[in-house]
Amino acid sequence: MTIHPQIEALEALARIDAELKDLNDALTQEREALRGKQSHLAGLDDRLERSRKSTEEMERTRNDLMGEIRQMSLQVDRSREKLSRCRTEREANAAQRELEELRKLYRDREQDIEKLELLIGQAREESLSASTERGSLASELGENQTDVMGRLAEAERSLAEKTAERAGLVPRVDGPLYRRYEMIRKRKGTAIAHTSNGTCSACHMQLQPMLFQKLFQGNEFGQCPSCNRILYFRAESRAEPESPTEPA
Numbered sequence: 001m002t003i004h005p006q007i008e009a010l011e012a013l014a015r016i017d018a019e020l021k022d023l024n025d026a027l028t029q030e031r032e033a034l035r036g037k038q039s040h041l042a043g044l045d046d047r048l049e050r051s052r053k054s055t056e057e058m059e060r061t062r063n064d065l066m067g068e069i070r071q072m073s074l075q076v077d078r079s080r081e082k083l084s085r086c087r088t089e090r091e092a093n094a095a096q097r098e099l100e101e102l103r104k105l106y107r108d109r110e111q112d113i114e115k116l117e118l119l120i121g122q123a124r125e126e127s128l129s130a131s132t133e134r135g136s137l138a139s140e141l142g143e144n145q146t147d148v149m150g151r152l153a154e155a156e157r158s159l160a161e162k163t164a165e166r167a168g169l170v171p172r173v174d175g176p177l178y179r180r181y182e183m184i185r186k187r188k189g190t191a192i193a194h195t196s197n198g199t200c201s202a203c204h205m206q207l208q209p210m211l212f213q214k215l216f217q218g219n220e221f222g223q224c225p226s227c228n229r230i231l232y233f234r235a236e237s238r239a240e241p242e243s244p245t246e247p248a
């Protein structure tokens with residue numbers, strides 16, 4: 001009994017699994033890039049909203065302080081007038097102290113307002129740059145959306161096609177062999193390897209002559225002692241381009 005039909009079915013399965021893996025990787029990458037941009041946009045929206053609230057709050061506080069300072073300015077005027085009307089030295093000293101205290105409070109308030117103005121200016125600048133960034137990101141997303149959605153739909157379509165094709169192939173592989181194939185594929189990414197000249201095509205390990213002889217007869221599959229993949233003999237003439245070395 002020859003295992004040739006099984007080899008053909010396994011090879012077809014391995015080809016389709018490799019295509020499915022590439023498609024899935026591409027889909028994941030595309031989706032992640034899209035999600036990354038969307039979450040960056042949401043982050044900018046949050047930042048803008050927070051900045052707007054805090055600017056409003058600072059502006060309210062500044063306006064309150066400006067009201068206070070106008071009141072203080074009147075108090076300073078009144079206090080100065082009182083000083084000019086003083087008759088005794090004691091009265092004059094007391095009025096002078098009051099005036100100085102008021103002036104100090106006035107200066108403190110002025111400094112508070114200056115600090116706030118500075119912070120408000122910074123917040124506005126930050127808001128402006130976040131808003132510019134948001135604008136270009138949003139338009140980039142908008143422009144690319146059709147392309148991205150098209151690519152995603154296309155990849156999903158191919159994925160569905162290949163998955164159906166794969167389902168048609170599975171019955172062609174013997175049950176136990178298929179289960180072994182799946183177990184190894186899930187662990188290693190690829191499950192089959194061939195030998196033409198005594199080495200494993202996947203891990204390039206030199207096989208024992210006994211094993212090679214057995215595979216050469218072409219009646220049964222073997223297992224690579226190094227990478228555990230399903231092994232079979234393939235004549236040199238059938239050799240395809242050398243596959244890259246895979247991890248053992």
Ligand SMILES: [Zn+2]
Nearest residue numbers: 200203224227
């Ligand atoms: Zn191997």
